[in-house]
Amino acid sequence: MADTVRVLVVDDDAVVRFGLTMMLRGAPDVEVVAEAGDGAEAIALVEAHAPDVVLMDIRMPGMDGLTATETLRRRPDPPQVVVLTTFDADAHVLRALRAGAAGFLLKDTPPEELVVAIRQAAEGRPVLSPEVMRRLIDRVAEGGxxxxxxxxxxxxxxxxxxxxxxxxxxxxxxxxxxxxxxxxxxxxxxxxxxxxxxxxxxxxxxxxxxxxxxxxxxxxxx
Structure with missing residues (x-):
């Protein structure tokens, strides 16, 4: 991993993108290389900027974050994807994790925890505590x-x-x-x-x- 972690912020809400970018600018070893408003734009910007970590919102118009995550993780040298959500456990997050996302963060995660999680994801470590992991797998649908x-x-x-x-x-x-x-x-x-x-x-x-x-x-x- 390079000394500076390159990050792409993906959210359809410009205010959320701005807030995340401003929080991350306070970390000397994290650089926001681009922002995207939907999944299709995110894929194009990954091609252009080769970020180490993508902060990916799930619910977006056009191509949603789940589809974008699945597409990105199929790349030969994929970035780590950390899902952004307002929920701490749901089927959408589980699908993203099954697709290869490194973990998830709540959108109200404090700045210092956000930076730590990004560094952790860039190193290939899961952004998910054992307690949260157990809560998530307990929510897996029972069908089939x-x-x-x-x-x-x-x-x-x-x-x-x-x-x-x-x-x-x-x-x-x-x-x-x-x-x-x-x-x-x-x-x-x-x-x-x-x-x-x-x-x-x-x-x-x-x-x-x-x-x-x-x-x-x-x-x-x-």
Whole structure:
């Protein structure tokens, strides 16, 4: 990651965009490279400016933030996307996380927390606490649960046994350090397993791993 985190702000409300941009200007290592009013404009500006992080509103006219997130995350070298929302848990946020968003922020997040979250996303770390992650997965719609669980278990079956255990620990919201202690392995080994899990399951981040584990209805060993 470069010393300066390049950010694209996407929201259909010009006042919100202005407020976010002004807050971020106070951070010496964060640069707002552009602003977009909808998803289509966001995609074009990502092409033009190559931001590290996109702050993406969900509900916008034209191309919404969900479609834009899915499109951006399919790029060969995608930016990290952090969803902006006024809700702390809903189906729209879950869809964005499944598409590969790094996490989400409430629009009234204090400036200092916003900057920390942007730095965290730029480093490829999820912008989502374990508590919020658990609240979100509890809100997953129950329709088609059996089919979804079977499909998720088949995907987790691609993992070696130790990788599967690490995946279940991620599903429980545990950090790498906590996983290392519980599984009696080194921190570097945990990181290797996490990397292998993401590669084998074709996922972008550990939030997606946690959602897959939840879909499979599996728990880590106590």
């Amino acid at each position: 649960h059996d089919t979804r669980a079977q499909a998720a278990r088949r995907r987790l079956g691609l993992l070696a046994e130790r990788e599967r255990q690490v995946a279940l620990e991620i599903g429980a919201g545990r950090s790498n350090a906590e996983i290392a202690a519980r599984q009696h392995i080194g921190l570097a080994t945990v990181k290797t397993h996490v990397s292998a899990i993401l590669t084998k399951l074709d996922l972008n981040n550990r939030v997606q791993v946690a959602l897959l584990v939840h879909d499979a209805d599996l728990d880590a060993d106590p």
